[in-house]
Amino acid sequence: MANWVPLWLHRLGSPPVFYRFAGAVRPWALGLAIVLAGVALYGGLFVAPADYQQGDAYRIIFLHVPSAWMSLFIYGAMAVAAFVGLVWRIKIAEVVAMESAPVGAAFTFITLVTGSLWGKPMWGTWWTWDARLTSELVLLFIYLGVIGLYHSFEDRRQGARAASFLVLVGAVNVPIVHFSVNWWNTLHQGSTVRLLGPSHIETSMLWPLLTMMAATKLYYVASLFARVRADLIASEGGKGWVRELLAGRDGDAA
Amino acid sequence: MNPTRKRRLAIVVSVVVAAVVAVGLIVFALQRNMNYLFTPSQVQEGQATQYPTFRLGGMVKAGSIQRAADSLKVSFIVVDDAGAMPVEYTGILPDLFRDNQSVIATGRMDSGRFIASEVLAKHDENYMPKELKDAMAKAHENRKIDDKAMKDPQP
Numbered sequence: 462m463a464n465w466v467p468l469w470l471h472r473l474g475s476p477p478v479f480y481r482f483a484g485a486v487r488p489w490a491l492g493l494a495i496v497l498a499g500v501a502l503y504g505g506l507f508v509a510p511a512d513y514q515q516g517d518a519y520r521i522i523f524l525h526v527p528s529a530w531m532s533l534f535i536y537g538a539m540a541v542a543a544f545v546g547l548v549w550r551i552k553i554a555e556v557v558a559m560e561s562a563p564v565g566a567a568f569t570f571i572t573l574v575t576g577s578l579w580g581k582p583m584w585g586t587w588w589t590w591d592a593r594l595t596s597e598l599v600l601l602f603i604y605l606g607v608i609g610l611y612h613s614f615e616d617r618r619q620g621a622r623a624a625s626f627l628v629l630v631g632a633v634n635v636p637i638v639h640f641s642v643n644w645w646n647t648l649h650q651g652s653t654v655r656l657l658g659p660s661h662i663e664t665s666m667l668w669p670l671l672t673m674m675a676a677t678k679l680y681y682v683a684s685l686f687a688r689v690r691a692d693l694i695a696s697e698g699g700k701g702w703v704r705e706l707l708a709g710r711d712g713d714a715a
Numbered sequence: 716m717n718p719t720r721k722r723r724l725a726i727v728v729s730v731v732v733a734a735v736v737a738v739g740l741i742v743f744a745l746q747r748n749m750n751y752l753f754t755p756s757q758v759q760e761g762q763a764t765q766y767p768t769f770r771l772g773g774m775v776k777a778g779s780i781q782r783a784a785d786s787l788k789v790s791f792i793v794v795d796d797a798g799a800m801p802v803e804y805t806g807i808l809p810d811l812f813r814d815n816q817s818v819i820a821t822g823r824m825d826s827g828r829f830i831a832s833e834v835l836a837k838h839d840e841n842y843m844p845k846e847l848k849d850a851m852a853k854a855h856e857n858r859k860i861d862d863k864a865m866k867d868p869q870p
Contacts, residue, residue, distance in 0.1 A: 510844035514811065519842060548724045585809030585835045591751045629727065630734040637742070644742075646751045646772060648819055653840040662842040 474551050476693050477702040483686035491683035497676035504669035512666075518582055522666075525575040526654070527673040528568045532600060533635055535565035535681060539607075540632040543625035553689075555621040556696070558628060559611045560688035564681055566604035573597060584648060592641035593649035600638055603631035617696050752819050756798030758829075768823045771800060772837070777814040793818065793829075804831040811836035 472478050505523035512519040539561040546554035576594070577587045588594065607624045614620030642651045654660045660667060697703050716724070752772035753763045763769045771793055779792035788805045802820055812818060812834065822831035843851075 510846070512842050513845040513848035514838060514841075518810075522842070544727060547727045548720055550723075582810055583836065583838060585812075586833070589835065626727075626730060629731050632731070633735050633738040637738075644746075648751065648835060648837055650838055650840040653842060661840045663844060663847060665844070666842050 474553050476552060476697050476700075477706075479553050480690055480693050480702075480706075483690050487683050487686040487690075490679045490686070494676045494679035494683060497672055497679065501669045501673035501676055504672065505666075509666045509669055510663075515583055518579070521575050521579045522653075523669055523673050525572060525579060526670060527677045528571040528575065529597070530674060531677045531681060532565060532569040532572050532597070533638060534678070535561050535568060536600065536604075536628075536632065536635050539565060540628055540635075543628040546621065547625045547629070552618070555618065555625065556689050556692050557685065558625055559607075559621050560685055560692055561681075562604050562607045562611070562624075562628075563688070564684050566601060566608065568677070568681075569597065569601040569604055573601065589648055591647040591649055592645040593638070593647050596634060596638040596641050600631075600634055603627070603634060607631070617692075754795040754798065755793055755800035756795055758800060758824075759798045763824075768821065768832075770819050770821050771802065771829050771831075772817070772819045773798075773800070775812070775814055775816050775818055780814065793820065800829050801827070802829045802831050802834075804834050806834075808834055809836040811838055 473482060501523060506520055509520070511517050539558050542554045542558035542561065545551055546558055573594075576597075580589075581587050607627050610627055611617075611620045611624040614623065641647060642649055653662050654667070654670065662670070694703055752770035755771065755773050757763065758771060773793040773795040776792040776794045776799065780789065781791065782789045786805065787807065788803070789808065790801065790803045793800050793802050802822075804820065804822075817837040817839075819835045819837055820829065820831035821833040821835075822829055824830075
């Protein structure tokens with residue numbers, strides 16, 4: 462690997478090192494995610510005031526919007542990992558990409574369900590084929606396609622390589638989801654929270670939303686690391702470090 | 716970077732570029748006829764004549780909502796900045812349906828009137844407490860009065 466890559470990052474590419482690192486980080490990430498989600502739900506459901514237009518029904522935003530952000534963020538992370546895995550054939554990158562897909566699919570599913578529950582009372586319909594809703598549904602199908610393709614090969618690495626190409630091709634959908642509300646006339650409204658410029662939401666409603674965003678990010682890390690550890694144990698089953706690990710465990714138990 | 720990786724990088728990048736170009740062309744081609752709705756002025760220009768049913772989007776004109784006394788029939792006028800279209804609908808309306816609300820109605824044209832089979836309410840991306848909204852509306856009104864006062868010639 463090139464000289465500019467720091468040594469610790471290089472070392473993290475080794476399965477046993479990543480396994481131990483993920484094991485150390487996971488409980489902290491999960492614990493912090495639960496605490497932050499609790500704070501965000503309390504802030505969103507009890508502290509934040511009702512909306513002038515939608516009343517209390519808007520409170521589903523604290524689940525819907527962070528899930529929608531995660532559905533796109535995880536796709537981005539998965540695409541970067543798939544790219545690194547395809548070009549440099551780093552095993553950890555392939556595993557990270559493939560194990561991100563189920564988490565991303567789950568967030569996409571939550572986004573679609575909460576959006577549907579929100580749409581019925583406010584818009585008057587559970588579902589409509591507007592550009593934002595349709596492109597988010599396509600995102601779910603791409604996630605499911607990646608999961609399916611990965612598991613349809615006998616050899617895991619071969620499956621990861623094929624599915625990584627699907628991930629990169631499917632990445633064109635991510636900007637379409639994001640900009641759909643600007644490019645076309647849609648029933649779905651535009652973005653409320655903006656990175657550039659002022660957000661269209663009052664501060665008392667914004668902070669629970671951002672707290673929930675941090676919680677979902679940490680949950681992704683915790684969930685991903687657990688999945689990667691399980692995947693590594695399965696795919697490296699014959700290697701020395703896994704045997705040592707399992708032997709050590711047995712020794713502890715005895 | 717060694718030659719194998721360079722070759723892989725070239726393959727991966729070309730696949731991604733090909734996908735982006737293909738989807739870009741599709742989106743560009745669909746841009747004109749992928750509109751979810753037509754505005755009243757677009758309908759009056761005749762842009763929607765080729766569709767037996769289509770969606771009409773715009774604002775409910777303030778004071779135009781008329782409800783029948785003995786049925787769920789309701790009629791109102793949908794406007795945009797340049798056109799207006801009378802709409803008839805029979806059924807239950809969403810909670811947000813009211814004067815000056817953006818709505819999207821699905822239906823067909825019948826002798827100059829739009830007969831809707833479904834009416835959806837569209838809301839904007841702003842979220843704020845009611846007190847703040849009221850305060851803003853009040854400030855807005857006060858400013859209007861101030862503007863008026865400014866324009867009046869001082870005695």
